Amino acid sequence: MELRAIGVEGLPEIEEGMALGELIAARAELRNGDVLVISQKIVSKAEGRVRRLSSAIPGAEARKLAAVLGKDPALVELILDESKEVLRAERGVLITETHHGFVCANAGIDTSNLPEEGTACLLPEDPDASARRIRAEIIGAGGGEPGVDLSRQKRGVSGEAHPRLPPTVALVIADSFGRAWRLGQSEVAIGCSGLQALDDWRGRNDAHGRELEATQIAVADEAAAAADLIRAKDSRTPAVVLRGLDRFVTSEDGPGAAALRRPAQEDLFR
Amino acid sequence: MELRAIGVEGLPEIEEGMALGELIAARAELRNGDVLVISQKIVSKAEGRVRRLSSAIPGAEARKLAAVLGKDPALVELILDESKEVLRAERGVLITETHHGFVCANAGIDTSNLPEEGTACLLPEDPDASARRIRAEIIGAGGGEPGVDLSRQKRGVSGEAHPRLPPTVALVIADSFGRAWRLGQSEVAIGCSGLQALDDWRGRNDAHGRELEATQIAVADEAAAAADLIRAKDSRTPAVVLRGLDRFVTSEDGPGAAALRRPAQEDLFR
Numbered sequence: 001m002e003l004r005a006i007g008v009e010g011l012p013e014i015e016e017g018m019a020l021g022e023l024i025a026a027r028a029e030l031r032n033g034d035v036l037v038i039s040q041k042i043v044s045k046a047e048g049r050v051r052r053l054s055s056a057i058p059g060a061e062a063r064k065l066a067a068v069l070g071k072d073p074a075l076v077e078l079i080l081d082e083s084k085e086v087l088r089a090e091r092g093v094l095i096t097e098t099h100h101g102f103v104c105a106n107a108g109i110d111t112s113n114l115p116e117e118g119t120a121c122l123l124p125e126d127p128d129a130s131a132r133r134i135r136a137e138i139i140g141a142g143g144g145e146p147g148v149d150l151s152r153q154k155r156g157v158s159g160e161a162h163p164r165l166p167p168t169v170a171l172v173i174a175d176s177f178g179r180a181w182r183l184g185q186s187e188v189a190i191g192c193s194g195l196q197a198l199d200d201w202r203g204r205n206d207a208h209g210r211e212l213e214a215t216q217i218a219v220a221d222e223a224a225a226a227a228d229l230i231r232a233k234d235s236r237t238p239a240v241v242l243r244g245l246d247r248f249v250t251s252e253d254g255p256g257a258a259a260l261r262r263p264a265q266e267d268l269f270r
Numbered sequence: 271m272e273l274r275a276i277g278v279e280g281l282p283e284i285e286e287g288m289a290l291g292e293l294i295a296a297r298a299e300l301r302n303g304d305v306l307v308i309s310q311k312i313v314s315k316a317e318g319r320v321r322r323l324s325s326a327i328p329g330a331e332a333r334k335l336a337a338v339l340g341k342d343p344a345l346v347e348l349i350l351d352e353s354k355e356v357l358r359a360e361r362g363v364l365i366t367e368t369h370h371g372f373v374c375a376n377a378g379i380d381t382s383n384l385p386e387e388g389t390a391c392l393l394p395e396d397p398d399a400s401a402r403r404i405r406a407e408i409i410g411a412g413g414g415e416p417g418v419d420l421s422r423q424k425r426g427v428s429g430e431a432h433p434r435l436p437p438t439v440a441l442v443i444a445d446s447f448g449r450a451w452r453l454g455q456s457e458v459a460i461g462c463s464g465l466q467a468l469d470d471w472r473g474r475n476d477a478h479g480r481e482l483e484a485t486q487i488a489v490a491d492e493a494a495a496a497a498d499l500i501r502a503k504d505s506r507t508p509a510v511v512l513r514g515l516d517r518f519v520t521s522e523d524g525p526g527a528a529a530l531r532r533p534a535q536e537d538l539f540r
Contacts, residue, residue, distance in 0.1 A: 103451035180539035181373035184488030218454030226496035269450035
C-alpha cells in the first residue's frame with residue numbers, strides 16, 4: 001500500500017468570489033479516488049470572511065479579556081462574535097468553542113497570510129457546506145473522472161471509460177489546531193465532503209481475530225496532517241492532493257467533518 | 271514537493287528480544303532522509319513490555335476505579351502502575367498522565383493485537399531511548415546510506431559516494447491517542463530520534479513578509495498520522511517509510527518526542 005501527497009502549484013492569490021474548485025481542478029491532475037486537502041484560509045478568502053479589525057467595535061467583555069490577555073480588543077471582539085462559549089482565557093491564550101462547535105484558540109481567527117494589514121480571517125461559516133460546494137465545482141470541472149486526469153481531458157484525449165463509476169474525489173478543508181496536552185499544532189479537518197471522516201473499527205477484529213477495543217480512526221484529521229507535511233507555512237501551496245486513500249472516498253457527500261466534533265456532553269475536558 | 275508513504279512488508283510476529291532495527295532494515299529499501307514510522311506495539315513487544323493480567327494484584331484504588339468504570343481490576347492496576355496521576359475516571363474512560371508525561375486513555379495500555387489471551391501491552395519504558403536504539407540499529411545495518419538503498423548495498427552494488435554526509439534516517443514510534451474535543455483517535459509520536467519533532471515558525475515571516483503568529487508545527491505527530499493512513503488496524507504493517515521529509519531529518523538524535531509534551535504547569539486542560 002502506498003500514499004502520495006502532491007502539492008498543487010500555481011494557484012493565484014485568492015480573492016472573494018473566486019471559484020476555488022475550478023481554479024484547483026485546472027491545476028491539479030486529479031484522478032478518481034483522490035483526496036484534495038485545501039487550507040481553510042483560501043476558502044475563507046474566497047467566501048469573503050476577511051474582516052477589517054477597525055470594523056469591530058469592542059464591547060465590555062472584549063475590552064476586559066483583551067486587557068487580561070494582552071490582545072487587541074478589536075480582535076477579541078471578532079473572536080467573541082464567532083464563539084458560543086469561552087473555555088479558557090489565561091496566559092495570553094483564548095480558547096473558545098465556535099458557533100460550529102470547534103474548540104480552538106481564538107475561534108480559529110488569525111491575521112497571518114493576508115494581503116492587507118489590519119485584517120483578520122474568520123473560519124468559513126459552514127465548512128462542511130463549503131467542502132460540498134467546492135467538491136461539486138471540482139467534479140463539475142471534470143476533476144476525478146475515472147482514470148482520466150483533467151489535463152488530458154482538457155486536451156480532448158479520453159482515458160478508459162468507466163461509465164458506471166461516478167467521478168469521485170473527496171475534499172477536506174484543513175486548519176491548524178493546538179492540542180490540550182501536546183505542544184505544537186497539527187492540521188485537522190474542519191470541513192469535508194465525499195470522505196469517510198471517521199473509520200470505525202469497533203466490533204471488528206484484530207490480526208489475531210480478537211475484538212479491537214474502542215478504535216475509531218480520525219481519517220479526515222490524519223489526511224489534513226499528512227497534507228500539511230509537504231507545505232511550508234510561508235509557501236503558496238494551499239492545496240495538496242492525497243492519492244491512495246480511495247477506500248475512504250465516497251460518492252455521497254456524507255456527514256462531513258461534523259462527525260469529528262465531540263459533543264459537549266461527552267467531553268471530559270472543558 | 272511530494273511525500274510518499276510506503277508500507278514495510280514481511281515483518282514477522284515480533285517477540286521479546288528481537289532486534290527491530292535489523293529486521294526493518296532488511297525489509298525496507300531505506301534511503302538517506304527517510305523517516306521510518308513504527309508502531310508502539312512492536313517496540314513494546316520487542317522490549318518485553320507485555321504483561322499477564324493475572325500477574326497484576328489489584329489494590330484498593332484499582333478495585334474501586336474498576337467498579338466505577340466497568341473495567342477489569344487487574345487491567346486498572348496495570349494502568350495505575352504506569353501512571354503518575356489520574357486526570358479523569360468517568361463514563362467508562364480512564365485518562366491518566368503516564369510516568370513519561372503522556373496524557374492518554376488507560377496509560378497507553380491495550381489488549382488488542384497480542385498473540386496471547388489475558389495479556390496487556392504497556393508503552394515502552396522510555397520511547398525516545400527506544401527510538402535512539404532502533405535508529406542506531408538501522409543505521410548500523412546500512413539503512414539510510416546516502417543514495418544507496420539497503421537491498422542494493424546488500425548485493426554489493428555501491429551507489430554514489432557522499433563520504434562527508436553521515437547516513438541519516440529518522441525513527442518515529444507512533445501510538446493512537448484520543449483527543450479532548452474531537453472524536454476518533456489520531457496517531458502521535460511517543461518517541462523519536464533524528465527528527466525535528468517541532469518546526470518552530472515563531473518569529474519567521476509569512477508569504478506577505480509579516481510575522482506569523484504562534485506557529486509551531488508538530489511535525490513528528492503529523493508524520494505519525496500520515497503513516498497511519500496506509501495501514502489498516504488489522505494488518506501486519508507496523509512499519510511505514512515516509513519519503514520527502516528530508517528537511518526535518520537530523521544526523522543528531524535530538525530531543526525526541528519529549529519536545530512535544532506540554533509541561534503540566536503550562537497546561538490549561540487538566
